[in-house]
Amino acid sequence: MQRVTLQTIADRVGVSRTTVSNAFSRPDQLNEELRRRILEVAGELGYPGPHPAARTLRRGRAGVIGVIFTEELSYAFADSYAVGFLRGLAAVAEQSGTGLHLIGWPSPDVAEEVIADAVVDGFCLFSPEGHPLVETVLRRRLPVVTVDYPYVEGVPFVGIEDRAAARAAAEHVLGLGHRRVAVLGVQPAPGRTDRDWLDLDRPGDLRFGAGRARLAGYHDACVGAGLEWKDVVLDRTANDRELARQAAFRILDRSPRPTAILAPTDEVAFAVLDVAAHLGIEVPGELSVVGFDDVPAAAPAGLTTVRQPITEKGTTAGRLLLEPAREPAPCVLMPTELVVRRTTAPPTDAGV
Amino acid sequence: MQRVTLQTIADRVGVSRTTVSNAFSRPDQLNEELRRRILEVAGELGYPGPHPAARTLRRGRAGVIGVIFTEELSYAFADSYAVGFLRGLAAVAEQSGTGLHLIGWPSPDVAEEVIADAVVDGFCLFSPEGHPLVETVLRRRLPVVTVDYPYVEGVPFVGIEDRAAARAAAEHVLGLGHRRVAVLGVQPAPGRTDRDWLDLDRPGDLRFGAGRARLAGYHDACVGAGLEWKDVVLDRTANDRELARQAAFRILDRSPRPTAILAPTDEVAFAVLDVAAHLGIEVPGELSVVGFDDVPAAAPAGLTTVRQPITEKGTTAGRLLLEPAREPAPCVLMPTELVVRRTTAPPTDAGV
DNA sequence: GTCCTCTTCTTAATCAATTCAGAACTAAGG
DNA sequence: CCTTAGTTCTGAATTGATTAAGAAGAGGAC
Numbered sequence: 165m166q167r168v169t170l171q172t173i174a175d176r177v178g179v180s181r182t183t184v185s186n187a188f189s190r191p192d193q194l195n196e197e198l199r200r201r202i203l204e205v206a207g208e209l210g211y212p213g214p215h216p217a218a219r220t221l222r223r224g225r226a227g228v229i230g231v232i233f234t235e236e237l238s239y240a241f242a243d244s245y246a247v248g249f250l251r252g253l254a255a256v257a258e259q260s261g262t263g264l265h266l267i268g269w270p271s272p273d274v275a276e277e278v279i280a281d282a283v284v285d286g287f288c289l290f291s292p293e294g295h296p297l298v299e300t301v302l303r304r305r306l307p308v309v310t311v312d313y314p315y316v317e318g319v320p321f322v323g324i325e326d327r328a329a330a331r332a333a334a335e336h337v338l339g340l341g342h343r344r345v346a347v348l349g350v351q352p353a354p355g356r357t358d359r360d361w362l363d364l365d366r367p368g369d370l371r372f373g374a375g376r377a378r379l380a381g382y383h384d385a386c387v388g389a390g391l392e393w394k395d396v397v398l399d400r401t402a403n404d405r406e407l408a409r410q411a412a413f414r415i416l417d418r419s420p421r422p423t424a425i426l427a428p429t430d431e432v433a434f435a436v437l438d439v440a441a442h443l444g445i446e447v448p449g450e451l452s453v454v455g456f457d458d459v460p461a462a463a464p465a466g467l468t469t470v471r472q473p474i475t476e477k478g479t480t481a482g483r484l485l486l487e488p489a490r491e492p493a494p495c496v497l498m499p500t501e502l503v504v505r506r507t508t509a510p511p512t513d514a515g516v
Numbered sequence: 517m518q519r520v521t522l523q524t525i526a527d528r529v530g531v532s533r534t535t536v537s538n539a540f541s542r543p544d545q546l547n548e549e550l551r552r553r554i555l556e557v558a559g560e561l562g563y564p565g566p567h568p569a570a571r572t573l574r575r576g577r578a579g580v581i582g583v584i585f586t587e588e589l590s591y592a593f594a595d596s597y598a599v600g601f602l603r604g605l606a607a608v609a610e611q612s613g614t615g616l617h618l619i620g621w622p623s624p625d626v627a628e629e630v631i632a633d634a635v636v637d638g639f640c641l642f643s644p645e646g647h648p649l650v651e652t653v654l655r656r657r658l659p660v661v662t663v664d665y666p667y668v669e670g671v672p673f674v675g676i677e678d679r680a681a682a683r684a685a686a687e688h689v690l691g692l693g694h695r696r697v698a699v700l701g702v703q704p705a706p707g708r709t710d711r712d713w714l715d716l717d718r719p720g721d722l723r724f725g726a727g728r729a730r731l732a733g734y735h736d737a738c739v740g741a742g743l744e745w746k747d748v749v750l751d752r753t754a755n756d757r758e759l760a761r762q763a764a765f766r767i768l769d770r771s772p773r774p775t776a777i778l779a780p781t782d783e784v785a786f787a788v789l790d791v792a793a794h795l796g797i798e799v800p801g802e803l804s805v806v807g808f809d810d811v812p813a814a815a816p817a818g819l820t821t822v823r824q825p826i827t828e829k830g831t832t833a834g835r836l837l838l839e840p841a842r843e844p845a846p847c848v849l850m851p852t853e854l855v856v857r858r859t860t861a862p863p864t865d866a867g868v
Numbered sequence: 869g870t871c872c873t874c875t876t877c878t879t880a881a882t883c884a885a886t887t888c889a890g891a892a893c894t895a896a897g898g
Numbered sequence: 899c900c901t902t903a904g905t906t907c908t909g910a911a912t913t914g915a916t917t918a919a920g921a922a923g924a925g926g927a928c
Contacts, residue, residue: 167883167884170885180907185885185886186886193906214884215573216633216635217569222913223913224913226635237609238610241600241602251590254593254618258622263617270610278615283569283580304564521914522915523915531877533878538916542916546875566915574882574883576883
């Protein structure tokens with residue numbers, strides 16, 4: 165059986181292809197009676213409607229934006245921060261009838277192909293740790309907005325001042341009197357490890373991702389408070405509950421034990437709280453913990469953390485993408501705020 | 517400036533359009549040296565690569581599947597159950613380089629248009645409460661799998677036995693000795709309310725959504741345990757934390773207060789726990805609570821609930837969609853299991 | 869020299885629509 | 899009766915690629 169197209173229907177009804185097209189897309193362009201007959205025949209023949217790819221090709225608009233992650237999609241959906249961002253993005257996209265095409269990161273070459281083949285009107289690059297495929301994305305010559313990292317000259321950007329925000333978090337803890345402080349860095353996803361990543365000789369700036377920038381902020385605060393950076397306990401983990409647990413265990417197993425831990429994300433902070441509970445360490449009595457992000461689960465858990473406007477980041481990114489491009493490319497830095505809850509307190513063991 | 521297409525490059529290099537196409541899509545079909553020259557010229561001209569819509573049109577394959585929700589996307593991302601499902605679906609989709617096109621439900625007509633215009637190879641209908649646009653989706657004549665509801669003859673299906681699972685949950689509570697039981701029904705999203713929805717004369721079967729089916733299961737257990745259904749406290753809510761809180765408050769405000777509440781989703785159960793804590797009602801001392809789904813937050817909260825394999829539902833749906841269609845259309849009912857944790861106990865107030 | 873095969877490239881058809889300019893017809897105004 | 903405007907429909911060009919079939923030339927075997 166031949167495929168049913170506009171032409172099939174046109175032949176059957178005895179009108180031109182154009183008229184059938186109009187019956188579907190521009191009802192005002194033809195007689196109501198004829199239109200009814202056309203739609204009726206279309207129904208009889210089981211016509212699936214105008215072919216979306218053909219339509220997109222001719223119209224030059226897909227009605228979809230691509231959202232590109234640095235991780236596997238399945239991983240992104242497990243991350244409250246990513247999901248919260250999507251929530252905001254989806255909200256504005258939906259209002260204009262725009263769909264979301266989610267693109268994950270199973271492997272570099274698959275991702276490259278998927279990006280090249282995506283039928284979209286623009287891309288949102290969501291990557292807390294920088295994105296290796298920026299080149300591939302820019303080559304498509306579509307509107308792009310990057311979120312968090314990397315900042316690319318001339319490309320609209322949405323992010324926060326990670327370094328300053330992290331510094332504020334650390335200063336809060338140091339201000340409470342803590343001196344035995346541990347810092348957890350979140351490193352790029354497995355397989356993309358940068359060996360020099362923890363080397364702070366290079367300042368953590370926009371190019372190195374949120375993990376590095378926050379680390380640099382902790383560094384600023386510690387040095388500012390008169391601590392030697394080398395005396396600060398330093399460990400790294402990925403933004404994964406299980407790996408973070410292992411790192412937390414390494415830190416809490418030390419002697420003397422740190423009295424405060426600065427976690428680069430709430431997810432990592434939750435892992436620290438887990439392990440502390442498991443080891444019978446009282447929070448905040450024996451241990452202060454600070455997170456970062458203020459994901460929805462942070463408030464019920466009483467976690468002291470840095471709030472960033474997660475959903476608003478999504479709505480802002482969506483607007484930058486859907487609204488006509490502005491010159492120069494906007495670079496939006498959203499506000500952050502330290503939220504003090506019940507996981508931080510002055511150290512009880514006041515000595516060094 | 518004219519748009520750069522394959523033809524532009526072909527003219528510039530002095531070869532045919534076909535050869536340029538091959539340079540991008542089938543490197544083995546032409547001389548390596550010529551290919552390098554073509555790609556070089558493409559780079560100079562800023563060619564964005566073969567046009568995805570044109571490619572899709574000709575090839576007849578998009579490499580994307582559409583996932584259709586019954587709610588706004590922004591709402592779906594707030595729902596752990598939906599996100600868990602997506603996680604599973606994304607996992608199998610990614611393996612075959614397939615993208616996900618997420619389609620929400622801002623309004624009926626927008627959704628209809630988006631479905632008609634989606635450049636996809638198939639649809640996954642994710643709808644715990646039935647889906648009003650099944651017709652629109654089927655009209656596209658693409659592979660479809662429905663998840664949870666509705667079950668459509670001849671269309672692959674993934675779901676659970678809601679009614680039986682809910683019955684098991686209720687029997688657990690009744691078995692503990694509870695007699696003053698309250699039941700919460702989750703109703704379709706606002707604006708799609710069915711007035712007769714709570715009328716149990718019509719059995720809650722596959723056509724009426726998970727909310728109805730679970731309600732029917734609670735009903736079965738109560739009647740089976742010798743309770744009069746009219747003595748069971750019945751209220752309804754949506755699957756939304758705030759609305760569920762209001763419903764919980766209505767129930768817990770009654771006198772005599774129920775000693776057990778059966779919640780149709782974990783989200784609703786959390787709201788009940790919240791309100792109970794707020795009112796100083798001890799769980800499980802004064803009140804037993806059972807949820808449904810076993811979302812990730814259920815275990816840390818100690819919530820007794822019905823576990824359904826959320827992520828596995830996603831992977832199963834993905835496979836049914838991506839693998840060649842089977843005859844007859846598979847209808848997969850996944851196993852459920854009652855998980856007893858710390859929110860259920862025998863009633864202390866043993867009287868009626 | 870002829871035949872055959874390989875590699876490399878081209879020609880022309882095809883995918884399924886949208887859109888612009890214009891034709892045919894009707895009705896109203898002068 | 900002629901002009902003008904409005905409605906309804908058609909023809910042809912256009913969107914940007916892929917693909918099957920075939921042509922041209924080189925090289926090897928006999």
